[in-house]
Amino acid sequence: MLTSVVEAAPRPAYRSYRTSVARVRRLTPTFTRVTFTGHDLDGFGTAGLDQRVKVVLPNxxxxxxxxxxxxWYRAWRELPAEQRNPFRTYTVRAVRPAEREVDIDxxxxxxxxxxxxxxxAAAPGDEIVLIGPDELSPDRTSGIDFRPGAVETVLLAGDETAAPAICAILEQLPRDAAGIAIIEVPHPDxxxxxxxxEGVEVRWLARAAGDAHGDRLIPVVxxxxxxxxxxDDELAPSEAALALADAERADPDDGPLWDVPEGRSLDGDCYAxxxxxATVITTLRRFLVREARLDRRxxxxxxxxxxxxAELE
Ligand SMILES: Cc1cc2nc3c(=O)[nH]c(=O)nc-3n(C[C@H](O)[C@H](O)[C@H](O)COP(=O)(O)OP(=O)(O)OC[C@H]3O[C@@H](n4cnc5c(N)ncnc54)[C@H](O)[C@@H]3O)c2cc1C
Known part of the structure; x- marks a missing residue:
């Protein structure tokens, strides 16, 4: 007898959520928190950390x-350009499934x-589509890039666009974590x-008039x-060469600037x-890998x- 086994396709990591703005709160001169609500946000992924989402904007x-x-992505690409909604990448700042709410800063x-x-200009009632994680998907953590493994000391560094992710990570670190978060922002407030x-220092650095992005962040990092x-002096020569080639390739004018290694446990040293x-991050990465000789992983x-x-769609 022939038996056929039809396996269900795994549930995709991300799905679209039709939402509207519930509240808008200006947190500081630069940051505004938008709280989204939607009937199915009780199924939105709660893994947190630096979980990324797409915010689809109205046309x-x-x-x-x-x-x-x-x-949705394939279907979106096939639309005539004038019908395509723009979208941009953001970080989930908080999820409250019971209230069917998601915050983005x-x-x-x-x-x-x-x-x-x-x-x-966002106001309550405005409609928006979020492409976000599905709590029921086995791959629901695939949009998370903070993967320190068992490394003990963390360095979180970035500008205002990274502040929401850094704050979300800080709130989920183990209480005995050690390290520093260094965040460069446009305004002293x-x-x-x-x-x-307690063991993680949080340092906010405000740019002064005339400062470029990175002027405050780079020297402190x-x-x-x-x-x-x-x-990491135990780097094998071949690995060191690889690290260098990698750093060279990650030129801001030369393709994507993204590398998210799986953190590994190397006797309690740093994970950055x-x-x-992009140019600021390249400078920092080069310093860490070439001068400070940290294993690129x-x-x-x-x-x-x-x-x-503009962000490429
Ligand atoms: C994984 C990920 C997570 C992110 N999370 C957040 C987040 O939680 N909060 C957040 O605010 N941003 C976040 N960003 C950054 C955000 O996606 C970009 O800033 C994006 O370009 C904003 O889109 P836009 O439509 O405003 O500008 P775009 O249309 O993309 O760009 C228009 C112009 O504005 C410039 N520009 C873009 N961003 C800035 C900026 N911050 N300051 C000055 N000039 C800028 C561009 O260089 C371009 O010249 C994240 C990005 C990624 C990849």
Missing amino acids: AAGFAHFPDGDD FALHGDLGPASAWAG DAIDVRAP RDWVARSCTP WLAGE RVAFMGYWRRGR
């Missing part, structure tokens, strides 16, 4: 053409991009109250790493998570945006 037709369903940078312009473990992280403007780096360029 002239609202969301009339936006394709729902598992295959937007760093406002004026009306230059559709996401910042939308968030700056941009420091956000965050519950960090360099100084802390030089004092706190032991070089770096996110923000200890360094997660993510160019969250590039000066002068």
Whole structure:
């Protein structure tokens, strides 16, 4: 007798959620928190940390053409350009399944991009689509890039676009974690109250007039790493060459700037998570790998945006 076994396709990691704005709260001069509500947000993924999502923005037709369903991206690409809704990447700041709510903190940078312009004017009732994690999917953590393994000391460093992710990570670290979070922001009042473990220092650095992105962040990270992280001198020569080639390849004008190694346990030394403007992140990564001689597998780096360029969809 022939038996056929039909296996159900695994539930995709991400799905679309039709939501509307429940509340908007201006946290600081730069950050605004938008709380989204939606009938099925009780199924939104709760894994947290730096979980990324896509915020799909309305166009002239609202969301009339936006394709729902598992295959939304392929269907979206096949639409004529004028019907395609723009979307941008953001971080889940908090999820409250029982209230069917999700918070996202937007760093406002004026009306230059559709996401910042939308968030700056958001009001209760505004509709939005989130492409977010599905709590029931076996792959629900696939949009999380903070993977320190068993490394004891963490360095979290970034600019205002990384602040929501850094705050969310800080709130989920084990209470006995050690390390530092260094966050560069546009304004002296941009420091956000965050519950960090006692052993993790949180340093907010405000840019002064005329400062470029990274002017405050880079020297402080360099100084802390030089004092706190032991070089990985056990790197095999081939690995060191690989690390160098990697750093060369990660040029901000030359393709994506993203590497998220699986953290590994190397006797309690540093794990670095770096996110923000691409050239700044490249500079920091080069310093960590070449000068401070950290094994590249200890360094997660993510160019969250590039000066002068819209996010590619
Ligand atoms: C995984 C991931 C998670 C992210 N999480 C967050 C988050 O939680 N909160 C958050 O605010 N951002 C976050 N970002 C960054 C955000 O996606 C970008 O800033 C994005 O470009 C904003 O879209 P936009 O439509 O406003 O501007 P775009 O249309 O993409 O860009 C328009 C112009 O604005 C410039 N620009 C973009 N961002 C900034 C900025 N912050 N300051 C100054 N100029 C800028 C670009 O260089 C470009 O010239 C995240 C990015 C990634 C990849």
